[in-house]
Amino acid sequence: MAYLIDSDLVIDYLAGSEREFRLIELLMGDGVAVSTISCVEVFEGGERSDEPKLAGAVVDDLLNRVEVLMVTVEVARTCASIRLALRSQGKRIRPRAMDLLIGATAVAHGLTLVSRNRDDYADIPGLRLYDF
Numbered sequence: 001m002a003y004l005i006d007s008d009l010v011i012d013y014l015a016g017s018e019r020e021f022r023l024i025e026l027l028m029g030d031g032v033a034v035s036t037i038s039c040v041e042v043f044e045g046g047e048r049s050d051e052p053k054l055a056g057a058v059v060d061d062l063l064n065r066v067e068v069l070m071v072t073v074e075v076a077r078t079c080a081s082i083r084l085a086l087r088s089q090g091k092r093i094r095p096r097a098m099d100l101l102i103g104a105t106a107v108a109h110g111l112t113l114v115s116r117n118r119d120d121y122a123d124i125p126g127l128r129l130y131d132f
Helices: 007-014 018-027 036-048 052-063 073-088 094-109
Strands: 003-005 032-035 067-069 112-114
Touching: 003 007, 003 018, 003 094, 007 018, 007 036, 007 052, 018 112, 032 036, 032 094, 036 052, 036 067, 036 094, 073 094, 094 112
Parallel strands: 003 032, 003 112, 032 067
Antiparallel strands: none
């Protein structure tokens, strides 16, 4: 497994965006994972949709094709270190708690994070971002 896909790409993939569909399908050859934190964000969006049952089925189909990574003790420890490092630099922590957990998941598992929200992740120590 090489890549952790951020919520923004999962949402666009599920919405049928051709660009994200092609990218995620291409990356699947090297192994793709999704954080349970992204699952929370995606499930919330599905519940707000006009057809929540259909949205849920589409999400489940994708999640059956990728590895879903939990917030483990190792991820929590990595996230705590990241938060401490960012806080010591005067960076914002609380408003991006979920992003920091996603970033920590990638760091803890040695994965490259694939996200369009580069500004949310660029300052996370040790995080590799996919450039597209």
